[in-house]
Amino acid sequence: GDSVTQMEGPVTLSEEAFLTINCTYTATGYPSLFWYVQYPGEGLQLLLKATKADDKGSNKGFEATYRKETTSFHLEKGSVQVSDSAVYFCALSDPQGGSEKLVFGKGTKLTVNP
Amino acid sequence: DAMVIQNPRYQVTQFGKPVTLSCSQTLNHNVMYWYQQKSSQAPKLLFHYYDKDFNNEADTPDNFQSRRPNTSFCFLDIRSPGLGDAAMYLCATSRSGSAAIQYFGAGTRLSVL
Numbered sequence: 001g002d003s004v005t006q007m008e009g010p011v012t013l014s015e016e017a018f019l020t021i022n023c024t025y026t027a028t029g030y031p032s033l034f035w036y037v038q039y040p041g042e043g044l045q046l047l048l049k050a051t052k053a054d055d056k057g058s059n060k061g062f063e064a065t066y067r068k069e070t071t072s073f074h075l076e077k078g079s080v081q082v083s084d085s086a087v088y089f090c091a092l093s094d095p096q097g098g099s100e101k102l103v104f105g106k107g108t109k110l111t112v113n114p
Numbered sequence: 115d116a117m118v119i120q121n122p123r124y125q126v127t128q129f130g131k132p133v134t135l136s137c138s139q140t141l142n143h144n145v146m147y148w149y150q151q152k153s154s155q156a157p158k159l160l161f162h163y164y165d166k167d168f169n170n171e172a173d174t175p176d177n178f179q180s181r182r183p184n185t186s187f188c189f190l191d192i193r194s195p196g197l198g199d200a201a202m203y204l205c206a207t208s209r210s211g212s213a214a215i216q217y218f219g220a221g222t223r224l225s226v227l
Contacts, residue, residue, distance in 0.1 A: 036218075043219050
């Protein structure tokens with residue numbers, strides 16, 4: 001079945017450091033790819049998405065490019081802030097019958113220190 | 115304003131005592147989902163409703179049931195909670211269609227004593 005593997009955490013960085021969180025996937029079809037973020041005490045919220053090969057999703061300084069040849073969707077940010085501290089989930093969708101099932105990675109906890 | 119609301123945020127129940135978690139939405143989305151998330155694990159889909167059509171995941175235990183009386187509300191019933199059912203339960207909603215974004219509630223953390 002479909003699966004998502006993402007970089008084990010936790011990740012601890014200093015403010016303004018460069019961030020990469022690796023994500024690879026296995027899928028039988030052509031999934032859409034997502035990054036969701038969960039801030040402390042809150043639910044998951046969409047950070048960015050890409051729906052086809054070579055698409056780049058971006059939001060709040062974060063970027064990820066859908067790489068079909070390497071089945072990857074790595075999350076990057078050039079300069080992290082303390083407010084980026086959260087758990088980040090990579091996910092893919094498995095379209096069926098008009099509704100979207102999300103398959104998540106295990107999540108990567110990011111802590112950014114001042 | 116919260117668009118997907120889960121109540122309660124924390125729920126404590128006793129082993130074997132039925133419990134119901136609730137979810138409501140103001141987005142008028144036709145798809146609603148229930149996920150189980152255990153500590154340091156990925157959210158795992160239990161089931162979802164596409165309008166009134168119920169879709170159960172193959173590996174969801176029979177102990178878990180759901181009801182959706184109308185578009186706005188969805189309930190998760192755990193008939194006889196075991197210690198292994200202690201987890202965070204997440205509700206989400208989406209429109210139908212390819213690559214639809216799911217909107218999550220803040221979750222209900224269930225403890226089983």
